[in-house]
Amino acid sequence: LVQGAMTKLVPLAPDSWIPGGVPDPLIARKHGLIGKPVSRLDGALKVRGDAAFAAEHRFADMTYAALAYATIARGRIAAIDTAAAEAAPGVVLVMTHLNAPRMATPPVFGSSPSAVGPADLSILQDDRIHWNGQPIACVLAETQEQADHAASLLRITYGAEPSTTTLAGAKANGIEPGLFMGQPLLNEIGDAEAAFAAAPHKVDRTYRTPRHNHNPIEPHAATLAWVGDELTIHDASQMVTQQAQTMADTFGLATDKVRLTSPYVGGGFGSKGLWDHQVIGAAAAKLARRPVRIALSREGVYRVVGGRTLTEQRVAIGADADGRFQALIHTGLSVMTPQNSMPEPFILGTQAAYAAPNILLKVEVARMNMLANTFMRAPGEAVGTFALESAIDELAVELGIDPVELRLRNEPDKDPTNGLPFSSRHIAQAWRDGAERFGWHARPPRSTRREGEWLVGVGCATGTYPYYRMPGAEARITLTRDGDGVKALVEVAAAEMGMGTSTTTAIVAAERLGLPLDRVEVGYGDSAIPGAIMAGGSQQTAAIGAAVIAAQTALVGDLIKLAGNDSPLAGLSPDEVGCDDGGLGSLADPTRRESYASILGRSQRDSVSATKAGSLPLETMHWSMHSHSALFCEVRVNTVTGETRVSRFLGSFDCGRILNLKTARSQFRGGIIMGLGMALMEETQFDERNGRIMNPSLAEYHVPVHLDVPEIDVIWTDIPDPHAPMGAHGIGEIGITGVAAAVANAIYDATGTRVRDLPITLDKVI
Numbered sequence: 001l002v003q004g005a006m007t008k009l010v011p012l013a014p015d016s017w018i019p020g021g022v023p024d025p026l027i028a029r030k031h032g033l034i035g036k037p038v039s040r041l042d043g044a045l046k047v048r049g050d051a052a053f054a055a056e057h058r059f060a061d062m063t064y065a066a067l068a069y070a071t072i073a074r075g076r077i078a079a080i081d082t083a084a085a086e087a088a089p090g091v092v093l094v095m096t097h098l099n100a101p102r103m104a105t106p107p108v109f110g111s112s113p114s115a116v117g118p119a120d121l122s123i124l125q126d127d128r129i130h131w132n133g134q135p136i137a138c139v140l141a142e143t144q145e146q147a148d149h150a151a152s153l154l155r156i157t158y159g160a161e162p163s164t165t166t167l168a169g170a171k172a173n174g175i176e177p178g179l180f181m182g183q184p185l186l187n188e189i190g191d192a193e194a195a196f197a198a199a200p201h202k203v204d205r206t207y208r209t210p211r212h213n214h215n216p217i218e219p220h221a222a223t224l225a226w227v228g229d230e231l232t233i234h235d236a237s238q239m240v241t242q243q244a245q246t247m248a249d250t251f252g253l254a255t256d257k258v259r260l261t262s263p264y265v266g267g268g269f270g271s272k273g274l275w276d277h278q279v280i281g282a283a284a285a286k287l288a289r290r291p292v293r294i295a296l297s298r299e300g301v302y303r304v305v306g307g308r309t310l311t312e313q314r315v316a317i318g319a320d321a322d323g324r325f326q327a328l329i330h331t332g333l334s335v336m337t338p339q340n341s342m343p344e345p346f347i348l349g350t351q352a353a354y355a356a357p358n359i360l361l362k363v364e365v366a367r368m369n370m371l372a373n374t375f376m377r378a379p380g381e382a383v384g385t386f387a388l389e390s391a392i393d394e395l396a397v398e399l400g401i402d403p404v405e406l407r408l409r410n411e412p413d414k415d416p417t418n419g420l421p422f423s424s425r426h427i428a429q430a431w432r433d434g435a436e437r438f439g440w441h442a443r444p445p446r447s448t449r450r451e452g453e454w455l456v457g458v459g460c461a462t463g464t465y466p467y468y469r470m471p472g473a474e475a476r477i478t479l480t481r482d483g484d485g486v487k488a489l490v491e492v493a494a495a496e497m498g499m500g501t502s503t504t505t506a507i508v509a510a511e512r513l514g515l516p517l518d519r520v521e522v523g524y525g526d527s528a529i530p531g532a533i534m535a536g537g538s539q540q541t542a543a544i545g546a547a548v549i550a551a552q553t554a555l556v557g558d559l560i561k562l563a564g565n566d567s568p569l570a571g572l573s574p575d576e577v578g579c580d581d582g583g584l585g586s587l588a589d590p591t592r593r594e595s596y597a598s599i600l601g602r603s604q605r606d607s608v609s610a611t612k613a614g615s616l617p618l619e620t621m622h623w624s625m626h627s628h629s630a631l632f633c634e635v636r637v638n639t640v641t642g643e644t645r646v647s648r649f650l651g652s653f654d655c656g657r658i659l660n661l662k663t664a665r666s667q668f669r670g671g672i673i674m675g676l677g678m679a680l681m682e683e684t685q686f687d688e689r690n691g692r693i694m695n696p697s698l699a700e701y702h703v704p705v706h707l708d709v710p711e712i713d714v715i716w717t718d719i720p721d722p723h724a725p726m727g728a729h730g731i732g733e734i735g736i737t738g739v740a741a742a743v744a745n746a747i748y749d750a751t752g753t754r755v756r757d758l759p760i761t762l763d764k765v766i
């Protein structure tokens with residue numbers, strides 16, 4: 001079992017009383033851990049280097065893997081000359097499609113070309129090449145250096161076939177309707193084109209966003225071993241249960257023959273799933289009969305792990321003289337591979353953003369031979385809001401209306417596309433609070449905002465990201481006698497990418513159980529734990545919370561039974577009982593109570609355990625549920641070089657109850673920083689001649705560094721959603737959403753130059 005919570009914290013003073021039933025005590029509680037700044041419980045382990053990441057595990061007699069990558073976009077392998085590689089020092093195995101074990105095609109979560117959906121590719125099973133960079137051989141050696149060297153000695157001859165590696169060529173081949181998770185990316189209310197044509201005020205613009213590659217600080221890696229027909233994998237994963245299942249399916253094993261652990265992950269952002277490297281590593285280990293560590297180089301991540309695909313988006317808004325939208329059109333094109341089933345769904349954030357009687361939202365798709373695209377933080381919303389929120393800024397200029405005011409005038413009173421009421425939407429308050437704190441309305445006129453050779457400008461934008469809660473989450477809570485009291489172990493099949501999930505889970509469980517935080521340990525990141533959750537869609541914390549609430553409720557029932565007729569609790573039903581101060585007590589009569597340790601002691605038990613699945617996420621069927629942001633940015637643009645420096649940024653969020661103030665603030669800031677990169681520097685350079693990524697390194701693919709990032713101010717409404725299990729909405733992806741538009745709008749304010757093509761590099765500004 002993987003143990004996340006090991007560092008002792010000084011517990012805060014417990015509440016005098018916390019009810020254990022309805023309404024949710026986590027919402028009602030005023031003085032507990034919820035909403036306090038709690039440091040990551042695994043933080044010290046990581047800082048000390050005591051937390052073993054995927055590529056830091058070792059097995060006895062372990063070998064090291066290196067991959068060779070195809071250099072053509074489409075075709076077949078005519079021949080591979082492996083002689084020199086096999087003769088190189090330390091080489092244990094050279095594996096190609098000719099000698100790889102037979103494996104099934106990984107379903108759903110498997111294989112790079114298809115992050116979602118059934119269209120998938122087999123791995124090292126034939127001579128076909130589907131993208132430039134596809135792994136086509138694996139070398140195992142006694143050291144990493146020997147493996148890398150031997151892989152460089154492979155001589156590969158290709159039979160190239162016609163490929164599509166230009167955007168123009170992809171469009172010429174044909175455009176098809178986009179699907180996301182099986183749903184058409186099409187939404188039509190009224191007659192938007194006709195209403196747009198008739199509107200007195202309008203903007204109609206095209207915005208472009210480039211390919212983005214994933215760059216978590218920890219490159220993808222796995223250390224794995226076969227023991228008989230059982231496979232153990234130490235992986236870097238944000239979908240532990242699903243990956244273990246997929247590996248079992250791929251190798252024809254029963255699910256319980258694969259044990260996958262991943263307690264520590266150095267960032268995922270949508271990329272830490274199953275790709276070719278884990279399957280190749282396990283296949284090579286099987287063939288060599290030795291354990292394998294397969295750690296992708298940074299270049300390897302660019303070859304094997306898909307990123308965000310490019311988009312071309314049209315946003316057309318027609319408004320009346322007061323700025324009220326009559327038509328909202330957001331359509332365009334995304335590009336993916338022949339096998340891929342995930343276009344960038346850039347209209348998702350537009351669906352519930354603004355009131356308009358006529359709405360047209362549509363994503364279409366063209367196909368290219370390239371590395372498959374996948375999820376990247378706020379897939380859809382991150383780039384879709386760049387287009388939408390830039391267009392709104394353009395309309396505000398055209399109308400002469402303040403852009404904050406223009407947005408507030410178009411605030412919907414129900415979901416404009418599905419008609420559902422909002423469960424909790426306080427975006428107007430987020431705008432008001434943010435504008436006041438940023439000094440938005442007190443900003444000096446544009447003409448006075450020049451400092452030497454720097455032009456100063458301010459811009460704003462809003463973001464939205466849906467509340468999801470996947471079903472399948474289970475929690476197992478075990479109370480064990482420990483000295484005079486008890487300790488709790490809370491196990492959930494969750495994944496932790498570094499954002500603080502295990503800490504927040506410990507907080508939630510401690511609150512529910514009425515135990516100090518240092519009495520609660522969380523097990524997670526292990527496929528042996530029942531249930532299934534994944535860190536994706538900003539929904540994991542809500543899913544875990546619902547499961548913990550359910551398991552704790554079941555545990556209370558079991559404890560009352562164990563307490564029996566001799567207990568002061570005798571005769572009480574579970575919903576008449578609450579948890580606090582290390583035990584159970586009557587909600588009506590606080591003198592009727594018994595400690596957990598006493599109940600266990602009298603019933604001669606060392607421990608008691610309850611497992612329960614969380615409720616079905618029915619709330620999302622009744623309500624339109626979203627996280628919201630109001631973003632304010634100040635930039636300085638140099639009149640000599642054209643470079644942009646972000647000098648101030650404020651994120652004002654409305655995301656329901658904030659559970660852990662400290663990790664939440666980091667999530668918001670991290671998302672905003674990723675958005676600054678999207679605005680100003682991130683771009684995968686794709687060679688249209690041959691489909692090869694040209695800048696597969698952090699030296700040439702730029703992301704923000706410390707000097708690019710100002711102090712980022714973050715505030716939130718902290719208004720609990722009465723329809724979410726903990727009152728909390730997800731906060732993993734809302735941070736990046738809208739940021740690029742806020743920056744672009746500030747650059748326009750500073751310079752009068754409207755850049756509609758990300759990233760906004762200096763050549764586009766002057």
Ligand code: MOS
Nearest residue numbers: 269270377536537
């Ligand atoms: Mo995400 S893009 O749901 O990790």
